[in-house]
Amino acid sequence: xxxxxxxxxxxxxxxxxxxxxxxxxxxxxxxxxxxxxxxxxxxxxxxxxxxxxxxxxxxxxxxxxxxxxxxxxxxxxxxxxxxxxxxxxxxxxxxxxxxxxxxxxxxxxxxxxxxxxxxxxxxxx
Amino acid sequence: xxxxxxxxxxxxxxxxxxxxxxxxxxxxxxxxxxxxxxxxxxxxxxxxxxxxxxxxxxxxxxxxxxxxxxxxxxxxxxxxxxxxxxxxxxxxxxxxxxxxxxxxxxxxxxxxxxxxxxxxxxxxx
Numbered sequence: 141x142x143x144x145x146x147x148x149x150x151x152x153x154x155x156x157x158x159x160x161x162x163x164x165x166x167x168x169x170x171x172x173x174x175x176x177x178x179x180x181x182x183x184x185x186x187x188x189x190x191x192x193x194x195x196x197x198x199x200x201x202x203x204x205x206x207x208x209x210x211x212x213x214x215x216x217x218x219x220x221x222x223x224x225x226x227x228x229x230x231x232x233x234x235x236x237x238x239x240x241x242x243x244x245x246x247x248x249x250x251x252x253x254x255x256x257x258x259x260x261x262x263x264x265x
Numbered sequence: 266x267x268x269x270x271x272x273x274x275x276x277x278x279x280x281x282x283x284x285x286x287x288x289x290x291x292x293x294x295x296x297x298x299x300x301x302x303x304x305x306x307x308x309x310x311x312x313x314x315x316x317x318x319x320x321x322x323x324x325x326x327x328x329x330x331x332x333x334x335x336x337x338x339x340x341x342x343x344x345x346x347x348x349x350x351x352x353x354x355x356x357x358x359x360x361x362x363x364x365x366x367x368x369x370x371x372x373x374x375x376x377x378x379x380x381x382x383x384x385x386x387x388x389x390x
Contacts, residue, residue, distance in 0.1 A: 142332050146342040163320045167346035171370035172318045193297045195288045197366060207267050217271040221292035243368040245296035
């Protein structure tokens, strides 16, 4: 199936994060995974890293990204490029939800906490 | 540089298509390229294929995608997953510009016409 209408984002087990996997192995992909997320103001991802490259396109909202220990404030229309294996964490700030699309150079997307513990994400990666 | 504010989309040599490369080798990536495009109503890409996987996330607007010879009408909030090496063409329909983000599992992104002629795109891929 090549063409998929997006269903609504769904609440996840991570407080403040709504998610929808837009494309992954379920669409026949082997080297690409695309997620859409909304992060409520005050919400954050856990600190983590992936075994592939990630690009986050910020469509709306503001926040802060800590990438390899360096904090970057960002507004809407910002792109974050995160190398493979680099620890990062994203915080939603401001008054509006942080709306983003995340693209990964692998599917499934392996995710580990900074201490190397695998993080089992509650969605198809 | 990990964090880039988007500049405005720019007109390209392809009629009706405005483009901005959001992330590619210039941001240190090796396996991922992200483009943002706006296609004016009535505009279209040429028919073409890539040597990598592509996902198109339709943020706004309507159109039609021909993928491997099959036509798919789409509205906003649709995702197109295009396997490597498959010919495709995207047409903007409706009254509003087609706004999309395209993610590729390679950088640079090789693009060929259906007859195998390389297509030199007028932007960083």
